[in-house]
Amino acid sequence: MEELNRRKALFTGGALGALGALGMAAPAQARSLWTWSPHGSVAGAGIGADPRGVWDPEADQVIASLLDSGDVPRVNELLRTWTRNDQPLPSGLPADLRDLMENARRLPSWVDHGKLAQSFDFTKRRGLYLGVLYAMASGMMSTVIPKEARAVYHSYGGANMKDRIEKTAKLGYDIGTHNAYSPDGQMTVTCVKTRLVHAAVRHLLPQSQPWNDAAPEDVPISQADIMVTWHSLATTVMQKLTEWKVPVPAADAEAYLHSWQVTAHMLGVRDEYIPVSWSEANSQAEQVLHPILAPTPEGKDLADILLGLGSELDGGVLSRPVLGAFTRYTLGEQIAEWLEIPREPIFDPLLDTFWPPFIAAREFGLNFPGADETYWLFEELIRQVVLLFLSEANYPISIEIPQTNRPS
Protein backbone atom coordinates (compact mmCIF):
# COMPACT_ATOMS: atom_id res chain seq x y z
CA MET A 1 0.00 0.00 0.00
CA GLU A 2 1.44 3.30 -1.14
CA GLU A 3 4.57 3.54 1.02
CA LEU A 4 2.60 3.69 4.22
CA ASN A 5 2.57 0.76 6.53
CA ARG A 6 -0.56 -0.99 5.41
CA ARG A 7 -1.61 -2.40 8.70
CA LYS A 8 -1.38 0.98 10.35
CA ALA A 9 -3.29 2.73 7.65
CA LEU A 10 -6.01 0.16 7.58
CA PHE A 11 -6.18 0.16 11.30
CA THR A 12 -6.44 3.89 11.38
CA GLY A 13 -9.02 4.04 8.67
CA GLY A 14 -10.75 1.24 10.44
CA ALA A 15 -10.59 3.12 13.67
CA LEU A 16 -12.50 6.10 12.45
CA GLY A 17 -14.55 4.28 9.95
CA ALA A 18 -15.40 2.01 12.73
CA LEU A 19 -16.72 5.00 14.50
CA GLY A 20 -19.20 4.97 11.75
CA ALA A 21 -19.95 1.63 13.13
CA LEU A 22 -19.92 2.97 16.63
CA GLY A 23 -23.44 4.10 16.26
CA MET A 24 -25.08 7.36 17.22
CA ALA A 25 -28.79 8.01 17.27
CA ALA A 26 -31.08 10.18 15.11
CA PRO A 27 -33.51 12.80 16.23
CA ALA A 28 -37.15 12.07 15.93
CA GLN A 29 -37.23 11.35 12.25
CA ALA A 30 -40.31 11.57 10.20
CA ARG A 31 -41.06 8.03 9.25
CA SER A 32 -41.32 7.84 5.52
CA LEU A 33 -42.47 4.73 3.70
CA TRP A 34 -39.91 2.02 3.05
CA THR A 35 -39.96 1.69 -0.70
CA TRP A 36 -36.56 0.21 -1.57
CA SER A 37 -37.32 -2.94 -3.52
CA PRO A 38 -35.83 -6.34 -2.60
CA HIS A 39 -35.37 -6.85 -6.35
CA GLY A 40 -32.31 -4.64 -6.01
CA SER A 41 -30.82 -6.84 -3.30
CA VAL A 42 -28.37 -9.73 -3.38
CA ALA A 43 -31.36 -12.01 -2.67
CA GLY A 44 -33.20 -10.59 -5.69
CA ALA A 45 -36.51 -11.07 -3.89
CA GLY A 46 -38.05 -10.75 -0.46
CA ILE A 47 -41.14 -9.76 1.44
CA GLY A 48 -40.03 -6.14 1.48
CA ALA A 49 -40.77 -5.64 5.18
CA ASP A 50 -39.60 -2.30 6.55
CA PRO A 51 -36.15 -3.04 8.06
CA ARG A 52 -36.68 -0.33 10.68
CA GLY A 53 -38.92 -2.90 12.36
CA VAL A 54 -36.59 -5.88 11.91
CA TRP A 55 -33.80 -6.69 14.37
CA ASP A 56 -31.99 -10.02 14.86
CA PRO A 57 -34.52 -12.27 16.62
CA GLU A 58 -32.37 -15.41 16.84
CA ALA A 59 -29.36 -13.65 18.36
CA ASP A 60 -31.42 -11.23 20.45
CA GLN A 61 -33.25 -14.00 22.27
CA VAL A 62 -30.15 -16.07 23.02
CA ILE A 63 -28.11 -13.09 24.24
CA ALA A 64 -30.95 -11.67 26.33
CA SER A 65 -31.24 -14.92 28.27
CA LEU A 66 -27.46 -15.15 28.53
CA LEU A 67 -27.37 -11.68 30.11
CA ASP A 68 -30.23 -12.57 32.44
CA SER A 69 -28.46 -15.75 33.53
CA GLY A 70 -25.31 -13.86 34.55
CA ASP A 71 -23.15 -16.23 32.50
CA VAL A 72 -21.59 -13.50 30.29
CA PRO A 73 -18.20 -13.22 32.07
CA ARG A 74 -17.57 -16.94 31.67
CA VAL A 75 -18.70 -16.87 28.01
CA ASN A 76 -16.49 -13.84 27.27
CA GLU A 77 -13.54 -15.67 28.74
CA LEU A 78 -14.21 -18.70 26.55
CA LEU A 79 -14.70 -16.54 23.45
CA ARG A 80 -11.37 -14.79 23.98
CA THR A 81 -9.73 -17.99 22.75
CA TRP A 82 -11.83 -18.10 19.59
CA THR A 83 -9.95 -16.02 17.02
CA ARG A 84 -9.61 -17.85 13.70
CA ASN A 85 -12.35 -18.42 11.15
CA ASP A 86 -11.72 -22.15 10.95
CA GLN A 87 -11.31 -22.71 14.67
CA PRO A 88 -13.88 -24.91 16.39
CA LEU A 89 -15.95 -23.07 18.97
CA PRO A 90 -14.59 -23.44 22.50
CA SER A 91 -16.26 -26.15 24.52
CA GLY A 92 -18.39 -25.14 27.46
CA LEU A 93 -20.58 -22.59 25.65
CA PRO A 94 -24.32 -22.77 26.40
CA ALA A 95 -25.98 -24.99 23.79
CA ASP A 96 -28.26 -22.30 22.35
CA LEU A 97 -25.34 -19.88 21.94
CA ARG A 98 -23.25 -22.57 20.27
CA ASP A 99 -26.04 -23.32 17.79
CA LEU A 100 -26.48 -19.62 17.07
CA MET A 101 -22.78 -19.12 16.44
CA GLU A 102 -22.39 -22.25 14.30
CA ASN A 103 -25.15 -20.88 12.14
CA ALA A 104 -23.85 -17.31 12.14
CA ARG A 105 -20.32 -18.27 11.10
CA ARG A 106 -21.49 -19.78 7.79
CA LEU A 107 -20.57 -17.64 4.80
CA PRO A 108 -23.42 -16.85 2.41
CA SER A 109 -23.92 -19.24 -0.51
CA TRP A 110 -23.17 -16.34 -2.87
CA VAL A 111 -19.71 -15.57 -1.50
CA ASP A 112 -17.15 -15.18 -4.29
CA HIS A 113 -13.60 -15.72 -3.06
CA GLY A 114 -12.19 -14.39 -6.34
CA LYS A 115 -13.90 -11.07 -5.70
CA LEU A 116 -12.71 -11.03 -2.10
CA ALA A 117 -9.13 -11.51 -3.32
CA GLN A 118 -9.60 -8.67 -5.80
CA SER A 119 -11.00 -6.49 -3.04
CA PHE A 120 -7.90 -7.12 -0.98
CA ASP A 121 -5.75 -6.16 -3.96
CA PHE A 122 -7.75 -2.94 -4.35
CA THR A 123 -7.38 -2.17 -0.64
CA LYS A 124 -3.63 -2.71 -0.94
CA ARG A 125 -3.34 -0.33 -3.89
CA ARG A 126 -5.74 2.28 -2.55
CA GLY A 127 -5.26 1.84 1.18
CA LEU A 128 -4.18 5.41 1.76
CA TYR A 129 -7.31 6.90 0.22
CA LEU A 130 -9.48 4.31 1.95
CA GLY A 131 -7.85 5.07 5.28
CA VAL A 132 -8.37 8.79 4.95
CA LEU A 133 -11.95 8.37 3.80
CA TYR A 134 -12.92 5.89 6.51
CA ALA A 135 -11.50 8.37 8.99
CA MET A 136 -12.66 11.72 7.65
CA ALA A 137 -15.81 10.79 5.72
CA SER A 138 -17.25 7.72 7.46
CA GLY A 139 -15.91 8.42 10.94
CA MET A 140 -17.03 12.02 11.08
CA MET A 141 -20.33 11.18 9.37
CA SER A 142 -21.08 8.70 12.13
CA THR A 143 -21.32 11.63 14.53
CA VAL A 144 -24.33 12.98 12.65
CA ILE A 145 -26.13 9.64 12.46
CA PRO A 146 -28.33 10.28 15.50
CA LYS A 147 -29.35 6.73 16.42
CA GLU A 148 -25.79 5.53 16.14
CA ALA A 149 -24.45 8.45 18.20
CA ARG A 150 -26.93 7.90 20.99
CA ALA A 151 -26.42 4.15 21.09
CA VAL A 152 -22.65 4.50 21.26
CA TYR A 153 -22.71 7.29 23.78
CA HIS A 154 -25.09 5.61 26.22
CA SER A 155 -23.69 2.08 25.91
CA TYR A 156 -20.86 0.67 27.99
CA GLY A 157 -18.13 1.62 25.51
CA GLY A 158 -19.33 5.22 25.27
CA ALA A 159 -17.48 6.13 28.44
CA ASN A 160 -14.11 5.11 27.02
CA MET A 161 -14.04 6.17 23.42
CA LYS A 162 -10.42 5.35 22.80
CA ASP A 163 -10.88 1.74 23.78
CA ARG A 164 -14.15 1.68 21.89
CA ILE A 165 -12.53 2.98 18.70
CA GLU A 166 -9.74 0.46 19.06
CA LYS A 167 -12.16 -2.43 19.32
CA THR A 168 -14.38 -1.27 16.51
CA ALA A 169 -11.33 -0.69 14.39
CA LYS A 170 -10.63 -4.38 14.53
CA LEU A 171 -13.40 -4.85 12.02
CA GLY A 172 -11.96 -2.12 9.80
CA TYR A 173 -8.61 -3.85 9.94
CA ASP A 174 -9.85 -7.41 9.49
CA ILE A 175 -11.96 -6.58 6.41
CA GLY A 176 -8.83 -5.35 4.62
CA THR A 177 -6.67 -8.41 5.28
CA HIS A 178 -5.73 -10.83 2.48
CA ASN A 179 -7.45 -13.74 4.20
CA ALA A 180 -10.41 -11.88 5.77
CA TYR A 181 -12.98 -14.62 5.18
CA SER A 182 -10.56 -17.47 4.46
CA PRO A 183 -10.18 -20.31 6.96
CA ASP A 184 -7.02 -18.78 8.45
CA GLY A 185 -8.48 -15.23 8.64
CA GLN A 186 -10.40 -13.50 11.42
CA MET A 187 -13.21 -11.53 9.81
CA THR A 188 -15.88 -14.19 10.33
CA VAL A 189 -15.05 -14.30 14.03
CA THR A 190 -15.10 -10.50 14.28
CA CYS A 191 -18.50 -10.30 12.58
CA VAL A 192 -20.06 -13.06 14.68
CA LYS A 193 -18.80 -11.45 17.90
CA THR A 194 -20.06 -8.05 16.74
CA ARG A 195 -23.46 -9.59 16.07
CA LEU A 196 -23.50 -10.84 19.67
CA VAL A 197 -22.47 -7.39 20.96
CA HIS A 198 -25.25 -5.72 18.99
CA ALA A 199 -27.76 -8.22 20.40
CA ALA A 200 -26.55 -7.37 23.91
CA VAL A 201 -26.94 -3.65 23.20
CA ARG A 202 -30.55 -4.28 22.13
CA HIS A 203 -31.23 -5.88 25.50
CA LEU A 204 -29.26 -3.41 27.62
CA LEU A 205 -29.97 0.05 26.17
CA PRO A 206 -33.73 -0.13 26.75
CA GLN A 207 -32.83 -0.44 30.46
CA SER A 208 -30.87 2.84 30.34
CA GLN A 209 -32.82 5.87 31.53
CA PRO A 210 -30.55 8.42 29.75
CA TRP A 211 -30.88 6.48 26.48
CA ASN A 212 -34.64 6.22 26.87
CA ASP A 213 -34.83 9.95 27.52
CA ALA A 214 -32.84 10.70 24.36
CA ALA A 215 -33.82 8.04 21.84
CA PRO A 216 -37.04 8.07 19.83
CA GLU A 217 -37.16 4.25 19.66
CA ASP A 218 -37.73 1.27 21.92
CA VAL A 219 -35.10 -1.12 20.59
CA PRO A 220 -31.85 0.06 18.96
CA ILE A 221 -29.82 -1.30 16.01
CA SER A 222 -32.50 -2.37 13.57
CA GLN A 223 -31.51 -3.86 10.23
CA ALA A 224 -32.14 -0.44 8.68
CA ASP A 225 -29.76 1.14 11.20
CA ILE A 226 -27.05 -1.35 10.29
CA MET A 227 -27.49 -0.51 6.63
CA VAL A 228 -27.31 3.22 7.44
CA THR A 229 -23.92 2.65 9.02
CA TRP A 230 -22.95 0.37 6.16
CA HIS A 231 -23.65 3.22 3.73
CA SER A 232 -21.68 5.68 5.85
CA LEU A 233 -18.77 3.31 5.32
CA ALA A 234 -18.85 1.52 1.96
CA THR A 235 -21.17 3.71 -0.12
CA THR A 236 -19.75 6.99 1.15
CA VAL A 237 -16.17 5.89 0.48
CA MET A 238 -17.03 4.86 -3.09
CA GLN A 239 -18.99 8.07 -3.67
CA LYS A 240 -16.07 10.18 -2.46
CA LEU A 241 -13.53 8.32 -4.59
CA THR A 242 -15.77 9.00 -7.57
CA GLU A 243 -16.27 12.64 -6.60
CA TRP A 244 -12.51 13.08 -6.19
CA LYS A 245 -12.06 11.49 -9.65
CA VAL A 246 -9.80 8.75 -8.33
CA PRO A 247 -9.90 6.10 -11.06
CA VAL A 248 -11.53 2.91 -9.80
CA PRO A 249 -11.80 0.17 -12.45
CA ALA A 250 -15.18 -1.60 -12.55
CA ALA A 251 -13.71 -4.88 -11.33
CA ASP A 252 -12.25 -3.15 -8.25
CA ALA A 253 -15.50 -1.36 -7.50
CA GLU A 254 -17.46 -4.60 -7.76
CA ALA A 255 -14.97 -6.49 -5.61
CA TYR A 256 -14.94 -3.80 -2.91
CA LEU A 257 -18.75 -3.85 -2.87
CA HIS A 258 -18.69 -7.64 -2.54
CA SER A 259 -16.51 -7.55 0.56
CA TRP A 260 -19.02 -5.21 2.19
CA GLN A 261 -21.99 -7.28 1.01
CA VAL A 262 -20.51 -10.35 2.71
CA THR A 263 -19.86 -8.27 5.81
CA ALA A 264 -23.46 -7.07 6.00
CA HIS A 265 -24.64 -10.67 5.73
CA MET A 266 -22.22 -11.79 8.44
CA LEU A 267 -23.46 -9.00 10.73
CA GLY A 268 -26.90 -10.56 10.48
CA VAL A 269 -28.47 -8.32 7.83
CA ARG A 270 -30.99 -10.18 5.70
CA ASP A 271 -29.95 -10.64 2.09
CA GLU A 272 -33.09 -8.85 0.92
CA TYR A 273 -31.74 -5.58 2.36
CA ILE A 274 -28.20 -5.83 0.96
CA PRO A 275 -27.81 -3.90 -2.31
CA VAL A 276 -26.72 -5.98 -5.29
CA SER A 277 -24.91 -3.15 -7.10
CA TRP A 278 -23.48 0.30 -6.48
CA SER A 279 -26.43 1.92 -8.18
CA GLU A 280 -28.80 0.07 -5.85
CA ALA A 281 -26.56 1.00 -2.93
CA ASN A 282 -26.70 4.66 -3.93
CA SER A 283 -30.46 4.57 -4.22
CA GLN A 284 -30.86 2.86 -0.83
CA ALA A 285 -28.45 5.35 0.77
CA GLU A 286 -30.52 8.17 -0.68
CA GLN A 287 -33.50 6.72 1.16
CA VAL A 288 -31.98 5.59 4.47
CA LEU A 289 -28.80 7.58 5.09
CA HIS A 290 -29.00 11.11 3.78
CA PRO A 291 -32.43 12.07 5.16
CA ILE A 292 -31.63 11.01 8.72
CA LEU A 293 -28.36 12.91 9.18
CA ALA A 294 -28.73 15.43 12.01
CA PRO A 295 -26.84 16.80 14.98
CA THR A 296 -27.31 15.50 18.53
CA PRO A 297 -25.55 16.46 21.77
CA GLU A 298 -24.07 12.96 21.87
CA GLY A 299 -22.81 13.23 18.30
CA LYS A 300 -21.22 16.63 18.92
CA ASP A 301 -19.43 15.21 21.91
CA LEU A 302 -18.12 12.30 19.85
CA ALA A 303 -17.05 14.59 17.01
CA ASP A 304 -15.14 16.71 19.47
CA ILE A 305 -13.29 13.63 20.71
CA LEU A 306 -12.45 12.64 17.15
CA LEU A 307 -11.19 16.07 16.13
CA GLY A 308 -9.10 16.12 19.27
CA LEU A 309 -7.44 12.78 18.65
CA GLY A 310 -4.35 14.54 17.31
CA SER A 311 -4.01 16.73 20.38
CA GLU A 312 -1.85 14.21 22.16
CA LEU A 313 0.72 14.75 19.43
CA ASP A 314 0.61 18.50 18.84
CA GLY A 315 -1.66 19.89 21.52
CA GLY A 316 -4.25 20.32 18.78
CA VAL A 317 -2.47 23.39 17.44
CA LEU A 318 -2.37 22.16 13.87
CA SER A 319 -4.26 18.89 13.89
CA ARG A 320 -7.60 20.28 15.06
CA PRO A 321 -7.84 23.04 12.41
CA VAL A 322 -6.64 20.70 9.67
CA LEU A 323 -9.07 17.94 10.62
CA GLY A 324 -11.87 20.45 10.95
CA ALA A 325 -11.15 21.89 7.50
CA PHE A 326 -10.91 18.44 6.00
CA THR A 327 -14.25 17.48 7.56
CA ARG A 328 -15.85 20.61 6.10
CA TYR A 329 -14.32 19.88 2.69
CA THR A 330 -15.31 16.20 2.69
CA LEU A 331 -18.76 16.32 4.28
CA GLY A 332 -19.88 19.84 3.38
CA GLU A 333 -21.00 23.05 5.05
CA GLN A 334 -24.09 21.80 6.79
CA ILE A 335 -22.45 18.93 8.64
CA ALA A 336 -19.53 21.19 9.60
CA GLU A 337 -22.00 23.68 11.03
CA TRP A 338 -23.98 21.02 12.89
CA LEU A 339 -20.72 19.94 14.50
CA GLU A 340 -19.80 23.57 15.22
CA ILE A 341 -16.51 23.24 13.41
CA PRO A 342 -14.95 26.71 13.07
CA ARG A 343 -14.04 28.08 9.65
CA GLU A 344 -10.35 27.94 8.87
CA PRO A 345 -9.13 31.01 6.94
CA ILE A 346 -6.09 29.21 5.52
CA PHE A 347 -6.99 25.54 5.23
CA ASP A 348 -10.58 25.92 3.96
CA PRO A 349 -9.69 27.91 0.79
CA LEU A 350 -6.56 25.84 0.24
CA LEU A 351 -8.57 22.62 0.11
CA ASP A 352 -11.34 24.16 -2.00
CA THR A 353 -8.90 25.41 -4.60
CA PHE A 354 -6.16 22.87 -4.73
CA TRP A 355 -7.56 19.49 -3.67
CA PRO A 356 -9.01 18.57 -7.11
CA PRO A 357 -5.80 19.52 -8.99
CA PHE A 358 -3.81 17.69 -6.34
CA ILE A 359 -5.70 14.46 -7.00
CA ALA A 360 -5.34 15.00 -10.76
CA ALA A 361 -1.61 15.55 -10.39
CA ARG A 362 -1.25 12.55 -8.11
CA GLU A 363 -3.32 10.20 -10.26
CA PHE A 364 -2.58 11.31 -13.79
CA GLY A 365 0.76 13.06 -13.45
CA LEU A 366 -0.87 16.34 -14.55
CA ASN A 367 0.86 19.56 -13.80
CA PHE A 368 -0.05 20.85 -10.34
CA PRO A 369 -1.03 24.52 -10.65
CA GLY A 370 -0.09 25.48 -7.09
CA ALA A 371 3.24 25.73 -5.38
CA ASP A 372 5.23 22.58 -4.71
CA GLU A 373 4.79 23.27 -1.01
CA THR A 374 1.01 22.98 -1.35
CA TYR A 375 1.32 19.66 -3.17
CA TRP A 376 3.53 18.25 -0.45
CA LEU A 377 1.32 19.70 2.25
CA PHE A 378 -1.59 17.68 0.88
CA GLU A 379 0.54 14.60 0.44
CA GLU A 380 1.55 14.96 4.06
CA LEU A 381 -2.03 15.68 5.09
CA ILE A 382 -3.25 12.34 3.77
CA ARG A 383 -0.51 10.53 5.62
CA GLN A 384 -0.92 12.48 8.81
CA VAL A 385 -4.69 12.08 8.91
CA VAL A 386 -4.17 8.36 8.73
CA LEU A 387 -1.42 8.44 11.33
CA LEU A 388 -3.17 10.90 13.64
CA PHE A 389 -6.09 8.63 14.06
CA LEU A 390 -3.91 5.65 14.63
CA SER A 391 -4.87 3.97 17.84
CA GLU A 392 -2.06 2.14 19.49
CA ALA A 393 -3.90 -1.10 19.73
CA ASN A 394 -2.56 -3.69 22.08
CA TYR A 395 -3.24 -6.75 19.99
CA PRO A 396 -4.93 -9.11 20.39
CA ILE A 397 -8.10 -7.08 20.63
CA SER A 398 -11.01 -8.95 22.07
CA ILE A 399 -14.55 -7.95 21.21
CA GLU A 400 -16.60 -8.81 24.26
CA ILE A 401 -20.27 -8.95 25.12
CA PRO A 402 -21.09 -5.93 27.32
CA GLN A 403 -22.92 -6.52 30.59
CA THR A 404 -23.98 -3.00 31.43
CA ASN A 405 -24.67 0.38 29.86
CA ARG A 406 -22.48 3.48 30.16
CA PRO A 407 -21.46 3.75 33.79
CA SER A 408 -23.03 6.88 35.27
Ligand code: HEM
Ligand atom coordinates in the same frame (compact mmCIF):
# COMPACT_ATOMS: atom_id res chain seq x y z
C1 HEM B 1 -20.20 -2.45 18.85
C2 HEM B 1 -19.30 -2.74 14.11
C3 HEM B 1 -23.69 -0.89 13.21
C4 HEM B 1 -23.99 0.36 17.87
C5 HEM B 1 -19.63 -2.75 17.65
C6 HEM B 1 -18.37 -3.45 17.49
C7 HEM B 1 -18.10 -3.49 16.16
C8 HEM B 1 -19.20 -2.86 15.48
C9 HEM B 1 -16.86 -4.09 15.51
C10 HEM B 1 -17.53 -4.04 18.62
C11 HEM B 1 -16.72 -3.02 19.30
C12 HEM B 1 -16.71 -3.12 20.79
O1 HEM B 1 -16.94 -4.18 21.35
O2 HEM B 1 -16.49 -2.08 21.43
C13 HEM B 1 -20.44 -2.31 13.44
C14 HEM B 1 -20.62 -2.30 12.00
C15 HEM B 1 -21.87 -1.82 11.75
C16 HEM B 1 -22.45 -1.47 13.03
C17 HEM B 1 -19.57 -2.75 10.99
C18 HEM B 1 -22.58 -1.63 10.44
C19 HEM B 1 -22.11 -1.90 9.24
C20 HEM B 1 -24.12 -0.34 14.39
C21 HEM B 1 -25.29 0.48 14.54
C22 HEM B 1 -25.38 0.84 15.85
C23 HEM B 1 -24.25 0.23 16.53
C24 HEM B 1 -26.22 0.84 13.41
C25 HEM B 1 -26.40 1.68 16.55
C26 HEM B 1 -27.41 2.26 15.98
C27 HEM B 1 -23.00 -0.30 18.54
C28 HEM B 1 -22.79 -0.22 19.96
C29 HEM B 1 -21.70 -1.05 20.25
C30 HEM B 1 -21.27 -1.61 18.98
C31 HEM B 1 -23.60 0.63 20.92
C32 HEM B 1 -20.95 -1.27 21.56
C33 HEM B 1 -21.56 -1.63 22.76
C34 HEM B 1 -20.73 -1.32 23.99
O3 HEM B 1 -19.66 -0.75 23.91
O4 HEM B 1 -21.21 -1.67 25.04
N1 HEM B 1 -20.11 -2.43 16.42
N2 HEM B 1 -21.56 -1.78 14.03
N3 HEM B 1 -23.52 -0.47 15.61
N4 HEM B 1 -22.08 -1.15 17.99
FE1 HEM B 1 -21.87 -1.55 16.04
